[in-house]
């Protein structure tokens with residue numbers, strides 16, 4: 015079954031709606047320039063209310079170690095996600111599993127990134143844009159993805175309309191969505207979250223049926 019991460023959750027209501035829709039994980043954006051940014055205290059209040067089996071993920075973009083540690087002091091996140099140029103040594107110092115993002119800029123050296131982050135719990139492939147490190151709603155050319163024998167997550171411009179094709183073509187272990195399940199920047203929409211996860215489950219079902227045929 016394809017796992018689903020909903021990124022950019024800002025309130026207990028959004029977390030509850032994501033969980034009710036069937037999300038496996040929710041992400042909190044600790045990047046002040048984002049319309050989805052939350053403070054450590056805001057995220058901590060949501061994490062306290064999040065059902066036990068939903069994984070909570072904190073996103074950082076070239077934050078300092080002090081900033082990450084201060085957030086972890088008050089917000090018991092399950093996992094960290096790094097969207098900038100962070101080294102493996104930086105990502106591993108917090109004693110939490112981490113997801114490393116590879117932004118698909120034209121010149122990215124994917125094998126080198128994979129080697130550097132060989133201890134990452136998962137690799138997330140996202141679209142690249144010079145003026146924003148993530149959550150852009152842009153897709154990228156999926157044929158650029160490497161074949162991987164380790165956990166990875168597909169992100170970048172996913173919606174209820176294209177996630178089925180992504181699963182059929184690429185069989186990602188997990189998908190990540192933000193803008194595609196919003197009604198306005200930073201506002202997660204319960205109906206869109208349900209539609210997105212329904213599309214994921216339908217694609218999983220088709221894959222299962224095809225494999226059995």
Ligand SMILES: O=C(O)c1ccccc1NCC(=O)[C@H](O)[C@H](O)COP(=O)(O)O
Pocket residue numbers: 020021022041043045048049050073075097140147148149150151152169170171172190191192193194
């Ligand atoms: O969501 C943001 O605003 C954001 C800002 C800075 C770094 C990362 C950010 N989001 C990270 C995510 O994991 C998004 O879900 C991912 O980039 C996909 O976003 P979208 O294309 O809108 O589905």
